[in-house]
Amino acid sequence: MNLRRLFAIVMKELRQMRRDRITLAMIVGIPVMQLVLFGYAINLNLRGLDTGIADLSNTAASRALVMDMVATGVIDPAVSATSPQQLMEGLRRGEISIGVVIPPDFERRRFEGREAVQVLVDGSDTVVQSAAVQLAQLPLNTQPSTNASTAGAVGQTGPGQVSVVSFYNPQRRSAINIVPGLIGVILTMTMVLFTGVAIVRERERGNMELLIATPLSSSELMIGKVLPYAAIGLIQTTVILVLGVWLFDVPIRGSLLDVYLAAVLLILANLTLGLLISTKAQSQFQAMQMTFFVFLPSILLSGFMFPFAGMPKVVQWLAEILPLTHFLRLIRGIMLRGAGLFELWPDVLALLAFIMVMMTLAISRFRKRLD
Template sequence: MSAALRRLWAVVVKELRQLRRDRLTYAMIVGIPAMQLLLFGYAINLDVRHLPAAVVDQAQTRNARELVAELAQSQVFDFRYRLTTPAGIDRLLKEGRISAALVIPADFEHRLAEPDRPAVQMVVDGSDQVVQQAARQVGALPVRELLAGRAVSPPPAQVEIASYYNPQRLAPLNTVPGLVGVILTMTMVMFTAIALVRERERGNLEFLITTPLSPLELTLGKVLPFVAIGLLQTTLVLLLGYFVFRVPVRGALPDLYAAALLFIVACLALGVLISTLASTQFQAMQAAIFTFLPQILLSGFMFPFEGMPRIAQWLAELFPLTHFIRLVRGIVLRGAGLGDLWPELAALAAFSAVALAAAVLRFHKRLD
């Protein structure tokens, strides 16, 4: 082996040993491909199943019950709520407890005898594009032929689809509210993690340690400016969404900014926690991306949440983005209030408290 090859081999061995000692980077090298493979191959499923739904059976006939049973067997909708009148549909949709409602009118039997008249109505949450696609599948079902035990092709339009909150089925109304959470996740977590690690690399952290600041005060002082930046980003996305894509804000702005503020705190707490685990800015950026990927893939922003396996849904419930997307879509598109969406608020508050406490304890340990 020539001297040049020996020198080259020495550098390669040195880099491999350094990577082996760098446990966080080594975990990223193995973890990111493994996570992407599992998410795309196992958790991501474009087939919509088990959407929560309600049924309003005003006919109370045998054919009506058989229709509900036939639609339930398709596994697209789970009819978890039984209502006597359509009055309760709006409240369940606004609170996010259902994605659709099947309304069987009192004159259902007469409608079955009229081929040109829709037999039933499906009310869907138009703020979710996935639900609209599932409703179109149900709308294509041959209701009369299902009950008669035969099929015709092509079937006549026998299910009337009523899309709440997005009757024109505009794609920006589904994507723009969710983009608020995606942008805040990407910027807040990464900016905070990198900013704190940069202070350590430049030696400024040692200077701050000599001050009377406690770990909690130091942590809060470093992240509070990012709260203002996050609120500014929220305002910018909402303004662009309104003036460029005509996305209205149907709910109260104070409710929306309160939800955004709590989500920003959750993202900053996660960023601070990452900064206590990373030694370099490169590691902090890698770790931020590592947390960002599963959030955007499992939160319901890109892929149908109900189509994922149960274990993937449980994992998604641990992420703040999952709950904020439900909050922002509920407030912006459905006009819901914070009281209607309090479980999502509670989940964000719990995540923020746990992540911030872990970050402060970890930061205190590193100071020692």
Template sequence: MNAFSLRRLWAIVVKELRQLRRDRLTFAMIVGIPTMQLLLFGYAINMDVRHLDAAVLDQAHTRNARELVAELAQSQVFDFRYRLDSPAQIDALMREGRISAALVIPRDFERRLADRDRAAVQMVVDGSDQVVQQAARQLAGLSVTTLLSPLHAAVPQGQVEIVNWYNPQRRAPLNTVPSLIGVILTMTMVLFTAMALVRERERGNLEFLIATPLSPLELTVGKVLPFVGIGLVQATLVLLLGVFVFDVPVRGALADLYGAALVFIVACLALGVFLSTLAKSQFQALQLAFFTFLPQILLSGFMFPFGGMPRAAQWLAELFPLTHFIRLVRGIVLRAAGFADLWRELAALLAFAAVMLTLATLRFHKRLD
């Protein structure tokens, strides 16, 4: 056996560095992944809840009521975008996902302030979102009178009554289990599709398919269609475990839930197909899948409060399919919402799927040329 040689070792190191320099995608991942993680965790991820969309139902119409709303708005926790006239409007806006909370000021607000024997105001919150519950609990610890400049008397706390809709027991699985359907599908569908198509190309099987009369669109759709069934099986498995193990209720229609899951699966598969046209090897496909999965799980509102992110991060999150599917699945499963209530999120998923399929087909045709 030859003795260890630094010269031969250095030759191997130089070879690998040159190979890495020629592999532009892997080199970009080396720089891009840590940069993306640093920016996401250091800038976009913020545990402080801010700018939650909210509504006000002011039945008192007094100076103190208006001052209370103004003081709460200055805290920047809630953005009171809607002024309502009836309690029925709260249910409609919350079911559509347009508000996370609603401040209800009763007609006898002034008398409640004077008596101090019961809650002066009521905060109705979307209990399907733990972040909103956390913000509401912080608000419940305040005394309403300390927020009103003319009334700085020492008054017991607890003057804000919190009403949790859709999750009165404040159980964490009701928030996390439905969202896990989207997280699991994002990870598996994108990865499986991208790696499967790249593997076919590495083995030379695509050359045989190219010789057939199949068009690029037919070939693309035909390769990913079996994964639609796999995705529906995974969604069903997570849903059954959620219902029977974690006692998660399904309040909406199953047809709406599976329809949303089907559109989301198509969107994920379209992304996977597009990534397969960029990758030259299965390792690169794995890198690209991870590169798209990380920002989705961090910015979608699954792990960190969406309202605490800067506006630029929220705009970026709106481009990801997982953000819209989490809103869809929480709305259908927990708030009994339908497509009529959540059509914006469904339209965003359809648009994403259409764009990714178009780009993938164009790039696939280009590679064939």
């Protein structure tokens, strides 16, 4: 063991690392990203869940109850409904996570100690179910009475007066929530990585000279790179769906065609993102580094691992840029709630816009030149 030669190798690696700006940025960027995401962005205490209110009683007591629910911070009234059916439609389309139904005979039910309020919950997210249970703990105070037998009821809660009804996953099985999301996570990881190294691999293997000599335009080359991987993505989607239904009994309540159309949107979004990375990276190792730099925020901020509603607003705005965020809303809405693809049109438009922007940037950055 020659220490001088060993020291020379160490200095050589350090100098090479210093010249590699992407690697240097990853050395500092990954710890900072993880610290910010886990310490600031990720919050398991849900607050401000979009809620629909159907106050069919419309009395002073019912309005006071709604104010008490809002004061907990768990719900944020976003929709005013006139019937429970409207709330169910809002849940199915993903417009709200919770619906509160106050019946017309709320006062009589409250005095009799019967179920007086019903909280409808989108059970496709088990964390939302847990947060909604807090609403069932609210006291339904009765009015003061001169009758001695009822005077003691003031400020007490009748048993089961606020009931929580969970839809789409009443058994709270985690697999029902996780398996549809895994489609997006696996497609994000594989599609971005495959195309992230596509152009770089051609350059490193010496195939770029052959491509330069062909009459292919930049657009034709880029689209030709994308299409084979799109077929691979559909095969992966099929494998996950079959295993999810067979092993975990995950339901597909919506159209199977809509499931595949949503998957195609995510596949194209990830492939175009990977192509953009491929035009920027100088080596396959750099492409893999940049892919990891994209994949980490996607899996943490999209709502797959941690509740989206628990994140600060600034982080939610950042998460809206990520394709996986919109795909999770689509796939869970279609598979678990039976919603149609076009009922979830905001997320469809977001993915289409992402595809167009990324493909345009990738084509504009690519040049059929070795330098």
